Amino acid sequence: MSTNGTDNGKETGTFLVKAGLAQMLKGGVIMDVVTAEQAKIAEDAGACSVMALERVPADIRADGGVARMSDPAMIEAIMRAVTIPVMAKVRIGHFVEAKILEAIGIDYIDESEVLTPADEEHHVWKHDFKVPFVCGCRDLGEALRRIGEGAAMIRTKGEAGTGDVVEAVRHMRTVMKQIRRVQLMGDDELTAYGKEIGASLDLLRETKRLGRLPVVNFAAGGVATPADAALMMHLGADGVFVGSGIFKSGDPSERGKAIVKAVTHYDDPEAIAEASKGLGEPMVGISARSLAPGQELATRGW
Amino acid sequence: MRVPLLRGRSWLPEAGEVRPNDEVTATATVGVLALQGDFQEHCTALRGLGVSVTEVRRADQLDAIDALIIPGGESTSMAKLMDAYGMRVPLQTFAASGRPTWGTCAGLILLASRLAEDRPEPLGLMDIAVQRDGFGRQVDSFETELDIAGVQGGPVHAVFIRAPLILETGSDVQTLASLADGTAVVVRQGHLLASAFHPELTGDARMHRYFVEMLPVGASP
Numbered sequence: 001m002s003t004n005g006t007d008n009g010k011e012t013g014t015f016l017v018k019a020g021l022a023q024m025l026k027g028g029v030i031m032d033v034v035t036a037e038q039a040k041i042a043e044d045a046g047a048c049s050v051m052a053l054e055r056v057p058a059d060i061r062a063d064g065g066v067a068r069m070s071d072p073a074m075i076e077a078i079m080r081a082v083t084i085p086v087m088a089k090v091r092i093g094h095f096v097e098a099k100i101l102e103a104i105g106i107d108y109i110d111e112s113e114v115l116t117p118a119d120e121e122h123h124v125w126k127h128d129f130k131v132p133f134v135c136g137c138r139d140l141g142e143a144l145r146r147i148g149e150g151a152a153m154i155r156t157k158g159e160a161g162t163g164d165v166v167e168a169v170r171h172m173r174t175v176m177k178q179i180r181r182v183q184l185m186g187d188d189e190l191t192a193y194g195k196e197i198g199a200s201l202d203l204l205r206e207t208k209r210l211g212r213l214p215v216v217n218f219a220a221g222g223v224a225t226p227a228d229a230a231l232m233m234h235l236g237a238d239g240v241f242v243g244s245g246i247f248k249s250g251d252p253s254e255r256g257k258a259i260v261k262a263v264t265h266y267d268d269p270e271a272i273a274e275a276s277k278g279l280g281e282p283m284v285g286i287s288a289r290s291l292a293p294g295q296e297l298a299t300r301g302w
Numbered sequence: 303m304r305v306p307l308l309r310g311r312s313w314l315p316e317a318g319e320v321r322p323n324d325e326v327t328a329t330a331t332v333g334v335l336a337l338q339g340d341f342q343e344h345c346t347a348l349r350g351l352g353v354s355v356t357e358v359r360r361a362d363q364l365d366a367i368d369a370l371i372i373p374g375g376e377s378t379s380m381a382k383l384m385d386a387y388g389m390r391v392p393l394q395t396f397a398a399s400g401r402p403t404w405g406t407c408a409g410l411i412l413l414a415s416r417l418a419e420d421r422p423e424p425l426g427l428m429d430i431a432v433q434r435d436g437f438g439r440q441v442d443s444f445e446t447e448l449d450i451a452g453v454q455g456g457p458v459h460a461v462f463i464r465a466p467l468i469l470e471t472g473s474d475v476q477t478l479a480s481l482a483d484g485t486a487v488v489v490r491q492g493h494l495l496a497s498a499f500h501p502e503l504t505g506d507a508r509m510h511r512y513f514v515e516m517l518p519v520g521a522s523p
Contacts, residue, residue, distance in 0.1 A: 008482050010444040017443040020463045020503050023340040024374050024408070046383055048338055048376040083421065083434060084378050085464065107440040107464070130441045257386070264337055264383060265359060 013130030018152035021085065021108065021132055022216035025049055025153075025239055029229065029260045030218070032056050032243040036081035042246070045256030049085045049108070051241070052078040057114045057161030058244035058283065061295070067115040069097040072104050079105070087134070092301050093119025095128075102131045108153070109133045111146075113300035114160045114243075121302065126150030136220065138171045138298060140178035141197030143213055148200050154213055156237075157298040158221015161244050163285035165222045165231065167298055172219055172235045182208045212236075221298065224249070224282050226262030226275045233266035250280030330517050333358040333367035335393075337383040339375020339408060343502035347510045361392035369402040369517055372409030374463070374500050377434060380408055381422030390425065397427045402493045402516040410496040411466045418469065428494050429472025436467020448499070450479040450488055453508050460487070460499035468498065 028048025033039040039050050054070040055063065069090050079086045085107035090097035092111055097118075101109050111124055113136055126133040127150035136157035137143035143154045156175070158168030178197070182204060185193060190208065194201045206214045219232030220241035229240045240263055242256075249255045258275040265271035288296075332348050334341045336357035345355045348371075356367055364370070370393075372380075384390050397403045397413075405413040411434055415426045418433035437444070443464055447457040468486045471477060479488035479497075487498040493516060501509035 010446045010481075012442060012444045014445055016445060016461055016503070017440075017463055020461055020500060021440055021443065023343065023500075023503060024376060024463060026340055026342070026375070027336070027338040028376060028379055043378060044382070046338075046379050046386065048379045082378075083419070084376050085440060102441065105439045105441060132440065260379075260383070261386070268359075 015127075015150075015152065018132035019215050022134070022153035022238075025085070025218075026216055027264060028239045029256070029263050030087065030239070030241045031246050031256060032241075033078060033247065036077045038247055038252070039078045039081045039086075041253050042256055043082045043084055045246075045253055046260035047084060047256065048239070049087055050078065050082060051087045051089065051110065051243070053089055056244040056247060057297070058163075058248050059161075060114060061161040061286075061297075067091075069094070069100065069115070072100060075101070075106065076104055089115055090124070091115040091118040093117060093122050093124060095124045098124055098129060098131075098133075102129055106131060110155075111135050111151075113157055113297045117300050123149055123301070126152075134218070136298070136301060137175065139174045139197065140182070140207070140213075141199045142301070143175060143217070144197075144199035144203040144207065147213070147215055148203055151215065153216050153218065155218040155220040155241055156232075157301070158219070158223070159288040159291070160221045160297050161286075162222050162288050162291075163224040163245060163248075163283045164288040165224070165228045167288050168219050168221045168223060168232060169235065171221075171298075172232060172237060175213070175217070176236045179207060179212060183211055222288065223259075224285065226258045226272055226279075229259045230262045230266035230272050233263055239263065245283050248283035250282075255279050255282075330354065330368045330514065331356055331366065332369045332371065332514065333363065334371045334373060335380075335409075336373075337375075337387070337389075338379050339373045340500070340502060341371075341373045341375075343500075344371050344373050344406075344510075347502050347505075347507045348514070350507050351510055351514060353514055360387070361389050364392050364396045367401075369513070370396060370404070371513070372403070372405040372412055373502065374407035374409065377408035377411040377466075378422045381412060381424070384412075385423075394425055394427065397425070397494065400493055402495065402513060403427070404495040404497075404513045406497050406500055406502065407463065407465060410468075410498055413494060413496050416470075428489070428491050428496060429475050430468050430489060430491075430496065431470040433467045433469055435464050436469070437462060437465050440464055446481065448479050448481075448487065450509070450512075452478060453512050455508060458501065458506060458508060459504050460501075461503050462487075462499045465498045468496075 087108040132152035134153035135146035156171035219237035224245040416431040
């Protein structure tokens, strides 16, 4: 079965066009928004895309209960409000929520651990969709399993809704360290390593050849300041998701602009210093270390 | 079912794509606007041709380059960053100096003089009217084969991602490639070049070669 189409010599829904959109987002910031007004503020601040959802992760964390895909009418209102691509989240494994988002013409789907998983064994088989998916990872094995299922973009999981960047750093460091190890391995070692980390040999060889993940890799989960965003770029991120960090802060518009500037000029400390001045209150943080085992979102997904 | 993993075409160039140097490419420096988007892929394609490359993030860096590429990305974000960092007028001045300037996808939108919507504000350099996302949303993005006038060696495999649609071209604008239905997708107006697709994503540097050959022979910084 395939949803890829051909019309007048045009092929749609191919992996190249799905992974290609992520290429266009690189060097940019993707911001969580809950209303059309917030989406416009994000677009004006220079966001390259917005993530439309009913509650930002910090509120999902505070409210508890089951977190599901957002109301399609609310997502459509955000799609009408901005010209940049719009993403939305589905529960892990919930391929019907994904079909709904595809039906309303969403640009990217985040199969996200921030929502309550619908399937504790399987993720969505993403090759069956014309719309591209982004998925979270904590290490190379998890990233390559998601790419094997059809994810056209990867992000670190970090620990969403905390404002604590430590887990995003851990996940990005882990992926990069494992890629460097893979580059030194022979095929026999790659086979054994693939077994160890649960990744396919084909994708490991592709990773070795490229010296990076075979798709675009963003940082996510706990980024709250321009400095956090620039730190993730230095560690190898192609761009940054900011969830609760912007609209849970004192001045979302200025903080949004500052984080965008810090991502473009991540290698220019003076520019980041300038961007960091007078931003007002950041979001209230929760130390990721203080979370009880059941409160960690990053451990969702398999 | 065949799983379309990553065999075959990838957005990163295949090994062995490096092309020979020549007199022009050996002396020129090409800048790639690096505010946002897939500027890295353009840099890789240019380096494969033996060209010196500068990532341009500040207006003063425009003084040291012979030609400029405005890459794919989000045109709204790029236009806002251009204004926020004071680069709009320097970019217009650069293009007015006659140095070759090429926009791909978002870059084509920014080169245009007229857009169907009221935002973003383009640079207004090329006599073309453009509709952003003119082929539809992401689910309508597509790949196809394209014959391009002046590009030798058979059709180019072209990737269109939320691509802009060229609605009108002025009398000085030459169409170098069109889709089967006649829609212009590569256009040139003197030293200005624009393509609605992404030659930087397929590891085929022939469009980059075409662009570099727009430089006058003997150009040097």
